[in-house]
Amino acid sequence: MIDSLKKTLYAGLGATMVTAEKLESVLQELVDKGKLSAEDARKAVDRVSEESKAEYNEARKSFQDSIDEVLAKAPLVRKKDLEPILKRLDAIEQRLEEQQASGDKG
Numbered sequence: 001m002i003d004s005l006k007k008t009l010y011a012g013l014g015a016t017m018v019t020a021e022k023l024e025s026v027l028q029e030l031v032d033k034g035k036l037s038a039e040d041a042r043k044a045v046d047r048v049s050e051e052s053k054a055e056y057n058e059a060r061k062s063f064q065d066s067i068d069e070v071l072a073k074a075p076l077v078r079k080k081d082l083e084p085i086l087k088r089l090d091a092i093e094q095r096l097e098e099q100q101a102s103g104d105k106g
Helices: 002-032 037-073 079-105
Strands: none
Touching: 002 037
């Protein structure tokens, strides 16, 4: 499932790149023919670029949410979930060592 999500995301990004290149080419032709000002062409490229970034970020978040959902259902322990437990275990071990050390002195 993860591989198919990655492939879909990469395909979308590839299509976006091709579309951006085609858009720039078409806009440049319009500028060359005098049908569009260079300023308007730049604004159009900037607008499309911003929209593409927003779509990319949305797709990335959706992809991450899907991964998190899959991992939440999987019989695995994530590092971020395990770290607090390891910290507590370290603290317990340290207290036991301290107790043993103070018991050995007495």
